[in-house]
Amino acid sequence: MAEKITVSLIKADIGSLAGHHVVHPKQLEMAREILEKAKNKGLIIDYYVFNCGDDLQLLMTHRKGESNPEIHELAWNTFKEVTEKVSKPLKLYAAGQDLLGEAFSGNVRGMGPGVAEMEFEERASDPVLVFAADKTEPGAWNYILFKIFADPFNTAGLVIDPSLHQGFDFHVLDVQEGKEVKIGCPEEMYDLLALIGTPGRYVISKIYRKDGLPAAAASTSRLSLIAGRYVGKDDPICIVRAQHGLPAVGEVLEPFAYPHIVAGWMRGSHHGPLMPVPLKYAKCTRFDGPPRVVGLGFQLHDGVLEGPADLFDDPAFDKARAIANDLADYLRRHGPFMPHRLGPDEMEYTTLPAVLEKLKDRFKHV
Ligand code: 13P
Ligand code: 13P
Ligand code: MG
Ligand code: MG
Numbered sequence: 298m299a300e301k302i303t304v305s306l307i308k309a310d311i312g313s314l315a316g317h318h319v320v321h322p323k324q325l326e327m328a329r330e331i332l333e334k335a336k337n338k339g340l341i342i343d344y345y346v347f348n349c350g351d352d353l354q355l356l357m358t359h360r361k362g363e364s365n366p367e368i369h370e371l372a373w374n375t376f377k378e379v380t381e382k383v384s385k386p387l388k389l390y391a392a393g394q395d396l397l398g399e400a401f402s403g404n405v406r407g408m409g410p411g412v413a414e415m416e417f418e419e420r421a422s423d424p425v426l427v428f429a430a431d432k433t434e435p436g437a438w439n440y441i442l443f444k445i446f447a448d449p450f451n452t453a454g455l456v457i458d459p460s461l462h463q464g465f466d467f468h469v470l471d472v473q474e475g476k477e478v479k480i481g482c483p484e485e486m487y488d489l490l491a492l493i494g495t496p497g498r499y500v501i502s503k504i505y506r507k508d509g510l511p512a513a514a515a516s517t518s519r520l521s522l523i524a525g526r527y528v529g530k531d532d533p534i535c536i537v538r539a540q541h542g543l544p545a546v547g548e549v550l551e552p553f554a555y556p557h558i559v560a561g562w563m564r565g566s567h568h569g570p571l572m573p574v575p576l577k578y579a580k581c582t583r584f585d586g587p588p589r590v591v592g593l594g595f596q597l598h599d600g601v602l603e604g605p606a607d608l609f610d611d612p613a614f615d616k617a618r619a620i621a622n623d624l625a626d627y628l629r630r631h632g633p634f635m636p637h638r639l640g641p642d643e644m645e646y647t648t649l650p651a652v653l654e655k656l657k658d659r660f661k662h663v
């Protein structure tokens with residue numbers, strides 16, 4: 298049997314062009330040069346470098362398994378080198394923003410970059426989809442992943458395909474406690490929803506078919522919990538396998554037709570709609586948003602990434618974009634009021650407490 302393939306998507310915001318708008322072309326170029334060298338050395342099989350907004354995305358395939366120090370070091374060194382040689386000299390905004398650690402310590406988890414990784418046996422034909430969002434947080438995938446893997450009104454295969462019919466196991470991380478729980482669907486669906494309806498705390502990290510086949514992996518880092526202060530919003534990534542005993546590509550894309558409300562947007566402090574966009578619109582503008590997501594489709598062959606197909610580059614998602622714009626108008630008119638602005642718990646790691654601190658002594662008992 299062939300050795301297993303690992304797909305590693307590792308991302309970081311290491312500075313961007315005009316505030317938090319978009320990655321600079323020279324950052325993309327240099328990241329590609331570095332990964333090309335790693336490919337020529339045989340460390341990775343293939344790679345694809347792209348961006349969503351100000352987040353630089355390194356998609357890599359290899360045979361070294363998940364959490365491999367060499368692969369993580371390659372990603373870390375790539376982010377460091379691009380920061381030193383491009384972001385800093387060009388004085389890009391927030392150069393090195395997500396690189397919280399100083400020296401690499403074997404795994405980029407907990408050091409700032411976001412990681413989604415999946416090791417599996419490549420099937421006879423293996424469509425792999427990757428999603429990257431800007432101006433939101435890992436919990437933004439909860440709604441999407443639930444719809445794909447547990448909602449029969451979204452995924453017809455859950456009902457009519459015997460190979461999906463038994464359902465999926467969801468791994469849910471409590472980002473505050475650092476604890477994970479495995480919940481099976483459909484049988485424990487209400488328990489799952491009771492957790493993941495709180496996306497700021499409970500985050501889906503992995504999904505497996507009931508026979509153990511890896512189906513999805515998502516990033517879970519919360520930078521503010523690592524750093525103890527506001528450092529951007531952990532713009533999330535996720536990998537989903539499709540077809541032949543898994544949801545079809547169209548079933549995976551279907552939940553994105555409804556731009557649900559996520560946390561993030563301006564200063565990581567506001568609720569807004571998640572707008573699906575093609576790569577050419579993967580850059581945030583209005584009120585530093587609205588939050589955006591890109592979806593890229595690949596076919597794997599012996600670890601080679603054939604593609605990408607730019608999955609939201611399609612008029613079928615025009616309506617979702619129009620609704621997202623309407624929702625953006627509606628929410629923006631709330632200005633500094635909740636529920637547009639996030640609630641107090643979520644504001645704890647922003648610059649708001651410093652403002653409230655100033656008023657502390659002016660409160661008189663009544
Ligand atoms: P600064 O303008 O002080 O960086 O803060 C706003 C912001 O963009 C937060 O990341
Ligand atoms: P990023 O997390 O994408 O850097 O955005 C920060 C921000 O403050 C946007 O207004
Ligand atoms: Mg940024
Ligand atoms: Mg970002």
